[in-house]
Amino acid sequence: MGISEGCFIFGDSIQEQGFLAFYRSLPEDYYTVHGDDALLMAKDFFKTMAVIKYWGHKKVESVSLSKLNFESTVRDLLLIKQYRVEVYVSRIKSGKTSDWxxxxxxxxxxxxxxxxxxxGNNDMSAAAGMIAVKVVSDDGNKIIGVGYADATLRKLGVCEFVDNEQFSNLEALIVQLSPKECLLPSGDNLTEFSRLKEVLERSGLLVTERKRGEFSTKDIAQDLDRLLYFKKTDQINSAALPEMDKQHAMCSVAALIKYLELLGDESNFNQFKLSTIDLSLYVKLDAxxxxxxNLMPNANEGGNKCQSVLGLLNKCRTAPGQRLLAQWIKQPLLDVNRIKERLNIVTAFIDDTTLRQILQEDHLRRIPDLQRLAKKFQKKKATLQDCYKVYQAIQNMPLLLDSLEKHDGSHSQLLMEVFTNPMKELLMDFSKYQEMIEATLDMDQIENHEYMxxxxxxxxxxxxRTEMDKLESSIKHQLNKDEKVMRNNKMYHMIDTKKDGVRFRNTALEELNTExxxxxxxYEExxxxxVEEVLGIAGGYVEPMQVISDIIAQLDVLVSxxxxxxxxxxxxxxPNILETDCGLIKLKEARHPCLEMQDDIAFIPNDVSFEKDKEMFHIxxxxxxGGKSTYIRSIGVVVLLAQLGCYVxxxxxxxxxxxxxxxxxxxxDSTLKGxxxxxxxxxxxxxILRTATNKSLIIVDELGRGTSTYDGFGLAWAISQYIATNIRGYCLFATHFHELTALADAIPTVTNLHVTALTTENSLTLLYRVKPGVCDQSFGIHVAELAHFPKHVIEFAKRxxxxLEDYQNISLTDVGLSGSEEEAVKKRKTIKQEGEQLISEILTKFKSIPLFPLSAKKRPSKRLKNLNRKYKNMRIPTYRMYLLEEPFVNCCKGYIMKF
Structure with a gap:
């Protein structure tokens, strides 16, 4: 088994007798990895090269894995590192060669x-889905056809839309669907393909290229006729479905069906549901x-789940609830009524502490993963134990419903409509199922974890059964021996000794155990x-199982x-949720929900106010x-929580x-991606500039740091001005370009805010308070002092x-300069100011000069020569040219540059 580019291969092409002899000696379910993949396995998983062995005369690197190591490695490869995995099995022929x-x-x-x-027996807390994307250019527009498939939940989806060069709408769709992998047709325009691939990889997707021929709707109607779920009374005709009008999206669905080999598994027939994905239902989020x-956890989160919004909110007790929560977090609602309905249900559970606790600590934790069980019944892989799990869940439902019905708060009717009434109807369908399980399963043996x-x-x-009972009685009788009889008796084989007794075996026990x-x-045969008959009947309850699971998942998330x-x-x-057109966001004492959960942190809350046509852009x-980044992030999280239907x-x-x-x-930097x-x-x-509207919340932090100061500032100013005047959305813009605060003087909807700090000669105290106005100084050197820079480096930085006049508004003695150094700096500033004044005077006089072409033979006047010589000797820096008026600078640029 090797993993070249994430691919497991069971065995290698080695055909030597030594390898075959070794392989035949291996225990059952033994796996090996070879070549470069063995090196990867040793380095990334075992963290030591000592596990590598060398096979064959070519000395192929190999790593052996037990079944337990194989399973844990596969989980890591697929769920975390996002590799593809293939397992090859050999079949020995004539004891000489192997057929892999x-x-x-x-x-x-x-x-x-x-x-x-x-x-295994654990619930699936994460959903897995994938998309396929086809891009078509039409009159300068990009038409994106997206197909979505979740083979676990048996879902197919289509979405078709026009997008821009940055694929902004596609990125928003990826965030909403959270797929793990994307299929792309090979051979597309290289530039466009690389740009699209960059967006996909930035969103964390594994990109898989497939032949263009697979993106074809030639047989799609026939394939869907076999895969889609139709009621017995419906006519099977996929070609008449409205989704078929989205031709490019259906091409992508066709590629998914082939890649997932859905038609190769008969258990998929008549099980999938096809729907149209509507981008306009949810808030757009970019990656x-x-x-x-910090919406989703990352590998560096460690044991602190509260470092992400998902980890913070995930108090769910069921696996479907956890999957639904992860989906909801990336799909905040736009419908005010739906948001208020969720808030009303949350209010009911907050007001009724007893109900909330009994649901979370008792009822919900007893419900298994009905979605996964339904899938096992569909694939005909369920067991009697699975039947009993469903039976137990149905048995516990009346107690859950009874608790909901006892709630007598203001939203009791809403709980009845959303949860109680639909569940009661579904449970009526399961009455025959309960009778079947009670009549067929041996409940006495279930206590011994045997399902018969x-x-x-x-x-x-x-x-x-009679024979088994007799044998079991004989075994118990044989076990009831005095420990003293067993000691020093050759007839008994001691296994180990414990506080509560001795484990042993003897010939009689071995014979009884064999019988x-x-x-x-x-009996099982x-x-x-x-058993097949029982499982077949239970399989007929798949649909109500899934519906119950969906209702329980929603209840679980809202209780969380x-x-x-x-x-x-x-x-x-x-939160008080207002219509979009109100143009108002006012938060009092807003906090970051993840940060305030950290130990030893007393979070400093802050306010924010956005009002349409008055204050919409905060610098x-x-x-x-000082807390700038935390402040702007906290506002974003609060707004997102509110539109999820959660308190804030x-x-x-x-x-x-x-x-x-x-x-x-x-x-x-992403060096590998260039x-x-x-x-x-x-x-x-x-x-952002192409996607945002006047109803968007835009968060920008430290834009322009990756290039020169002047380029960065110019871009920051231009982008800010465009957002404030053209887009006019809600914007929080954190920056170190203090000059950007002048934008508030030019645009009335721009407001300046600053985070406060106290400084002394040797200390900097951050207050984390956000107040109106401009920060009057930069604290970079103070921060360097906190980082314990060498003293001489700090002093030189101050000088x-x-x-460079970064501290032109600060008293020079405040930064620790000596008297002589202070005088020298003041002198240099005076000279520069005088030079600027002289430039201003001469340029004023230049304005009065008629702008007629000078003769090529005419030389500059004596006065201009004297001025040129005077300013040149003063060495006026050219970077002061930005102070000049633009029209006149253009007129005189050629002459001024001589200075």
């Missing part, structure tokens, strides 16, 4: 063949916003036909919202580590619905800062 064939495979978007290995707001058909159903079963095992195998809101260090409050300045960490909140949350926060920090900034910013 692909046994099963998986990829991050297709886990169906590995479900038992990945999850940068997901990262900036009752012996009363068959005379032969009754005989085997009991044979009788049990005979005899009951096979009855209530739990988090009520048990926060400072309880959350219900935030202040020192590093504020003392009060009035929030108008936003249609998107877009971010440009932090960037890192994308620099600055290029990443520009790509994300370009996407250079004064020379």
């Amino acid at each position: 064939s692909l046994s099963y495979k998986a990829s991050p978007g297709n886990l169906t063949q590995f479900e038992e290995i990945l999850f 940068a916003a997901v990262r900036a707001l 058909i009752k012996a009363d159903f068959d005379d032969t079963l009754r005989e085997y 009991f095992r044979d009788a049990k195998l005979s 005899q009951q096979k036909s009855l 919202f209530a739990h988090v809101s009520a048990n926060a260090p400072i309880p959350y409050v219900r 935030i300045t202040g020192p590093n580590m 960490p504020c003392s009060s909140a009035d929030i108008s619905i936003v249609d998107s949350i877009l971010a440009r926060v932090g960037a890192g 994308v620099s920090t600055f290029m990443s900034e520009m790509l994300e910013t370009a996407s 250079k800062a004064c020379e």
Whole structure:
């Protein structure tokens, strides 16, 4: 087994007798990895090269894996590192050669063949889906056809839309669907393909290229006729479905069907549902916003789940609830009524503490993963134990419903409509199922964790059961021996000694155990036909199982919202949700919900106010580590929580619905992809400028740091001005360009805010308070002092800062300069100011000179020569030219540059 580019191969092409002899000596379910993949396995998983062995005369690197190591490695490869995995199995022929064939495979978007290995008896807390994308250019527009498939939940989806050069709408769709893998047709325009691939990889997807011929709708109607679920009364005709009008999207669906080999598994027939994905139902989130707001956990999170919004809110007790929560977080609502309905349910659970606790600590934790069980019944892989799990869940439902019905608060009717009444109707369908399980399963044996058909159903079963009971009685009698009899007796074989007794075996026990095992195998063989009949009947309840699972998942998530809101260090409050056109966001004492959960942190809350046509663009300045980034992120998280239907960490909140949350926060080089920090900034910013509307919340942090100071400032000013005057959305713009605060003088909707700090000669105290106005100084050198820079470096930095006039508004003695140094700096400043004044005077006189062409032979006047000589000797720096008026600079640029 090797993993070349993430691909497991069971064995290698080695045909030597030594290898075959070694292989035959291996225990069952033994796996090996070879070549470069063995080196990867040793380095990344075992963290030591000592596990590598060398096979064959070519010395092929090999690593051996036990079944347990194989399963844990596959989980890591598929769910975390996002590799493709293939398992090859050999079949020995004539004891000399081996025939290797692909046994099963998986990829991050297709886990169906590995479900038992990945999850076993554990519930699936994460959903796996994948998309296929086809891009078509039409009259300068890009038409994107997207197909979506979740083989686990048996869902197909289509979406077709027009997009821009940055694929902003596609990125928003990826965030909403959270696929793990994407199929692309090979051979597309190289430039366009690379740009599209960059967007996909930035969103964390594994990109898989497939032949263009697979993106064809030639047989799609026929394939869907076999895959889609139709009621018995419906006419099977996929060609008449409205989704078929989206031709490019259906091409992508066709590629998914082929890649996932859905038609190769008969259990998929008549099981899938096809729907249209509507981008307009949810808030648009770009990948940068997901990262900036810490919505999803990352590998570096460690054991602290509260470092992400998902980890913070995930108090769910069921696996479907956890999957639904992860989906909801990336799909904040736009419908005010739906948001208020969720808030009303959360309010009911917050007000009724007893109901919330009994649901979370008792009822919900008893419900298994009905979605996964339904899938096992569909694939005909369910067991009697699975039947009993469903039976137990149905048995517990009346108690859950009874608790909901006892709620007598103001929203009791809503709980009845959303949860109680639909569940009661579904439970009526399961009455026959309960009777079947009670009549067929041997409930007494279930206490011993054995799942069998009752012996009363068959005379032969009754005989085997009687024999097994006798053998079990004999075994217990044989075990009831005095420990003293066993000691020093050669007839008994001691296994180990414990506090509560001694484990041993003897010949009589071994014989009884063998007879009991044979009788049990005979019993299981005899009951096979009855088991198949029971499982077949249970399979008919798949659809109501899934519906119950969906209702329970929604209940679980909303109870989790209530739990988090009520048990926060400072309880959350219900937001007042306003229509989009209100153009108002006012948050009082807003906090970051993740940060306030960290130990030893007393979070400083802050306010924010957006009002249409009055204050829509906030520029935030202040020192590093002063809380600018935390402040703007906290506002984004609060708005997102509100539109999820959750309470928010504020003392009060009035929030108008936003249609998107877009971010440009932090960037890192991606050397392997050839994308620099600055290029990443520009790509994300370009996407914002093309996507944002006057109803969008835009979060920008430190734009322009990746290039020169003047280029960075120019871009920051131009982008800010465009957002404030053209887009006019809600914007929080944190920056170190203090000159940018002048924008507030030119645009009335721009407001300056700053984070506060106190400084003394040797200390910097960050207050984390956001107040109106401009930060009056930069604190970079103070921060360097906190980082314990060498003293001489700090002193030199202060002198250079004064020379460059970064500290022109600060008393020079405040930064620790001596008297002589202070005088020298003041003298240099005076000279520069005099020079600027002289330039201003001469340029004023230049304005009066008639702008007629000078003769080529005419030389500059004596006065101009004297002025030229005078200013040249003063060495006026050319960077002061930005002070001049633009029209006159253009007129005189050629002459001025001589200075």
